[in-house]
Amino acid sequence: MTTLQNEISHADAGLDPSRLERLNAHFEHYVDDGRLPGFHLVVARHGKVAHQHRYGMRDLESALPVEADTIYRIYSMTKPITSVALMMLVEEGKLQLNDPVSKFIPSFGNAQVWRGGSVVKPFTEPVTEPMLVWHLLTHTSGLTYGFLYQSAVDDLYRRAGYEWGIPRGATLADACDTWASLPLLFQPGTEWNYSVATDVVGRIVEVVSGESLDAFFAKRIFAPLQMRDTGFFVPEEHHGRLAALYQPDPETRLAKQLDTMGRAATRAPNFLGGGGGLVSTAHDYHRFMMMLANGGELDGARLLSPRTLRLMTSNHLPGNADISQFGRPIDLENAYDGFGFGLGFSVVVDAAAAKVHGSVGDFGWGGAASTTFWIDPTDGVAAAFYTQLLPSSTWPIRPYFRNLVYQAFVD
Secondary structure, eight states, rough: OOOOOOOOOOHHTTTHHHHHHHHHHHHHHHHHHOOSSSEOOOOOEEEEEEEEEEEEEETTTEEEEEOOOOOEEEEOOOOHHHHHHHHHHTTTTTTOOSGGGGSSSSSGGOOEEEEEOOOOSSSEEESSSSBBBHHHTTTTTSSGGGGSSSSSSHHHHHHHSSSSSTTTTTHHHHHHHHHHHBBBBTTTOBBBOTTTHHHHHHHHHHHHTSOHHHHHIIIIIIIIOTTTTOOOOOOGGGGGGBBOOOOEOOOTTTTTHHHHHHHHHGSOSSSOOOTTOOOHHHHHHHHHHHHHHTSEEEEEEEOOHHHHHHHHHHOSGGOOHHHHBBOOOOOOSSSTTEEEOOOSEEEESSSHHHHOOTTTTTTEEEEEOOEEEEEEETTTEEEEEEBBBSSSSOOOOOHHHHHHHHHHHHH
């Protein structure tokens, strides 16, 4: 067990303690009024942890508090890890970003695009250009998520058993073949839509490396970065450290434990979800963040070149467009004005348009259970928020967290 320690004083980090109290108190109120079970927030400056605050419970029903070593389902904060894994293979010359996805997963060679009709009798057309690896990393592939409830294609995913979960016994390879058989939402490269694309990236990592995704992560990322509590499930001896999963009660809107879905993290899965399958701790994910902030290296372990990180954290949407202009924003508390998308991360392209604190070039992402992180290379800020409330659109956490972190910096 390894926990995250503060490494720099508030003064040396340029933080005002009285203003940090605004940050702490804001989210304490979320817990006190029953909206959140508990949380752990972390703020670092120039690579050193400057502030942490834990409050509330990791398990309300058992009266177990949030601890420094609490384990969280990070859901889509898995995506940056999977994206790093693929780019490690790109650096090794094993594949290129403009390779067709069908080169690694043949079933995508027959992709069709939704044009109309109904879920019972869809009308489709062939792809005009093949789906490429970079389309997956940028969420411009035409794939989607069943839980979005925004299109008939989303409905087809749900009917195939892919909403918040996957069909019993399905593997990552099975899922990719199913998704390949369903219509794409649009022609690859023509729009942005949040999707299972990073799960497909994970399958490509498996095919190219010849290893299962969990084995690749463990050997190539988690071991070098000393992320000892990160994986696709929590071992039995650590079940007591796993935070319970919550959702808002339909009537009271207060946090209510989501037992069945929460227990999925306690057993080894058949489906290794590169898009959302990992559990981790504040310590472990901070190690991953510091590797990113440090240009691909941490404590002598280099995973990527600084130039590769610059490529990944550049906006890849055509014409430097933001997601609001080019895509179909998902129903979260974030606005997508001013945010573009790179290879696995959202990227701030216009801080004024975003209407939140930050700098052009900020990058990060969040998870379905209301976790989030970002890294600001300009101001040397890195921050993360851990809790377990599904879905993340329940309460406005992310914009408040970002603004309250930045207002505390006074240097």
